Amino acid sequence: xxxxxxxxxxxxxxxxxxxxxxxxxxxxxIFSVFSLGMIIPFLKxxxxxxxxxxxxxxxxxxxxxxxxxxxxxxxxxxxTFGPEKVLIYISIITAILFLFKNFFRYMxxxxxxxMRNGVISDLRNLIFNKIVILPLSYFTKVKKGDIISxxxxxxxxxxxxxxxxxxxxFQHTFTLIIFxxxxxxxxxxxxxxxxxxxxxxxxxxxxxxxxLRQESRIAQKLMGLILSSxxxxxxxxRIIKGFNAQKTVTKKFGALNNEYKAVATSVMRRGDMSAPxxxxxxxxVVSIILWYGGRLVLDPTDSLDGEKFxxxxxxxxxxxxxxxxxxxxxxxxxxGLASAERIFDFIDAExxxxxxxxxxxxxxxxxxxxxxxxSFKYEDDWVLQNIDLKIKKGKMIALVGSSGAGKTTMxxxxxxxxxxxxxxxxxxxxxxxxxxIADLRQLxxxxxxxxxxxxxxxxxxxxxxxxxxSDKDMxxxxxxxxxxxxxxxxxxxxxxxxGDRGGKLSGGQRQRLTIARAILKNPPILILDEAxxxxxxxxxxLVQDALQRLMVNRTSIVIAHRLSTIQDADEIIVMxxxxxxxxxxxxxxxxxxxxxxxxNYMQSTEI
Numbered sequence: 001x002x003x004x005x006x007x008x009x010x011x012x013x014x015x016x017x018x019x020x021x022x023x024x025x026x027x028x029x030i031f032s033v034f035s036l037g038m039i040i041p042f043l044k045x046x047x048x049x050x051x052x053x054x055x056x057x058x059x060x061x062x063x064x065x066x067x068x069x070x071x072x073x074x075x076x077x078x079x080t081f082g083p084e085k086v087l088i089y090i091s092i093i094t095a096i097l098f099l100f101k102n103f104f105r106y107m108x109x110x111x112x113x114x115m116r117n118g119v120i121s122d123l124r125n126l127i128f129n130k131i132v133i134l135p136l137s138y139f140t141k142v143k144k145g146d147i148i149s150x151x152x153x154x155x156x157x158x159x160x161x162x163x164x165x166x167x168x169x170f171q172h173t174f175t176l177i178i179f180x181x182x183x184x185x186x187x188x189x190x191x192x193x194x195x196x197x198x199x200x201x202x203x204x205x206x207x208x209x210x211x212l213r214q215e216s217r218i219a220q221k222l223m224g225l226i227l228s229s230x231x232x233x234x235x236x237x238r239i240i241k242g243f244n245a246q247k248t249v250t251k252k253f254g255a256l257n258n259e260y261k262a263v264a265t266s267v268m269r270r271g272d273m274s275a276p277x278x279x280x281x282x283x284x285v286v287s288i289i290l291w292y293g294g295r296l297v298l299d300p301t302d303s304l305d306g307e308k309f310x311x312x313x314x315x316x317x318x319x320x321x322x323x324x325x326x327x328x329x330x331x332x333x334x335x336g337l338a339s340a341e342r343i344f345d346f347i348d349a350e351x352x353x354x355x356x357x358x359x360x361x362x363x364x365x366x367x368x369x370x371x372x373x374x375s376f377k378y379e380d381d382w383v384l385q386n387i388d389l390k391i392k393k394g395k396m397i398a399l400v401g402s403s404g405a406g407k408t409t410m411x412x413x414x415x416x417x418x419x420x421x422x423x424x425x426x427x428x429x430x431x432x433x434x435x436x437i438a439d440l441r442q443l444x445x446x447x448x449x450x451x452x453x454x455x456x457x458x459x460x461x462x463x464x465x466x467x468x469x470s471d472k473d474m475x476x477x478x479x480x481x482x483x484x485x486x487x488x489x490x491x492x493x494x495x496x497x498x499g500d501r502g503g504k505l506s507g508g509q510r511q512r513l514t515i516a517r518a519i520l521k522n523p524p525i526l527i528l529d530e531a532x533x534x535x536x537x538x539x540x541x542l543v544q545d546a547l548q549r550l551m552v553n554r555t556s557i558v559i560a561h562r563l564s565t566i567q568d569a570d571e572i573i574v575m576x577x578x579x580x581x582x583x584x585x586x587x588x589x590x591x592x593x594x595x596x597x598x599x600n601y602m603q604s605t606e607i
Contacts, residue, residue: 017111024111124151127347150346154340293313394554397569400560404577406575518550576595
């Protein structure tokens, strides 16, 4: 119930609409009861089934007093206008009453629509905000498709189940309360009899709801796996076709899909059981009431007459749809709670990268970066151990070494994509954990091996994170990145859409856009993670020229695969198995005759 209460907490933001919904539902019920309550006695008087009341009656606020006063007014109306005219009036009034009833029913649904969509919108915002806050380490453990499933299917499922059911509960709960009160006032014996049978259906439906919730949780988890499989299929389509693995991936996806189908079918069948069960027990109550109530009417010593009995049956028949709706709503809520659990599990995921209270603000880099005795591990094995490195302002530092040596991890620790397990990282003598995270990352520009672009225009991608910069600044940044010329050859220049992940551009063009983005940001610290390793020779030259311009008067940390690109670095750091094993300039390291010389020799002799 904790998650259900949290959802109600989101509903409270729209309490104005909820209050309107309650008011309109009450008006719907009032017009429904009033229309039913007025028709039967009027018809009895008109058709001569009961004598008109001739004795003037004063309104007294008791059950008998109100009924006698209404009957007197009905009789007076018939005597004044005649039965035929009154019958016309009754027909017109009944139509008007039902018109108002359905108008207020629509207004109840109209008023609740902003709440339904608002809660779903709020949930999606919470999920996306969590996505951008959580550390990168979280996403190495969780499948992307599962997160997408929570943001799409689970959220939509809550809209269909819980939020939709709340609307039904608001409406039908009030209907039940008011109608049962009227039934009790009409005849308490029949009403108590009704409460003897109906709880049986409540117990059965409650048990089904528990099973439904468990199976729904499994179904949503399987849907996450299906979406992950779809994502992998789309991303790896070239490899799938190239290795003739269509049958393998199709078989794997089919197995997941069939498993989901079986669970979803079971969920649907269990959910569909609630309405027939509630309807059966409702009609069972009607049958018992007909038998028992009929005996009371036939008993001359009992106060229940035929008119009250017919009214009781009619009113109870109006209850059956509400009982059915509430039981169906309960089942749907149980199904939706499985989705709510998955959503709140994600929203409550631990934010490993946390900001201290009242962090220091920093807008410039003045002195040096100091990796001071740092150690780090992702899970059990140490990735970095006892690293001690100072990087002076304005210097170019290159990190080299074999794959898995810890180069990228070193760079990722600086903007706090991960937090270290031992030691500290200082910028101008201040531990980065004491700085405001936004300020820390504002000091840095990052260009990675994979050009990360978004499905937007060229200009929007260059201005990403620097939206306040002018178009003139954007164009100057593009020129500095050797990107302006090819941009102007595109159909709409800087307004050209580049497709998903920049798919309409070549690798070199994509990389130059990311460099233009970094130039426009104009950060004092640069992190370049093998920015040219995936490019052909011609594209590499253009990108390398752009990088040289980017690094002027900036502190640069360059992760290099091709050693020829970092021979002019102020200092080269050679890493092996998470440790710094060599350190110096290109010429110094060649003289040392160590790992760096061996790597340099291997690359220079590559055919």
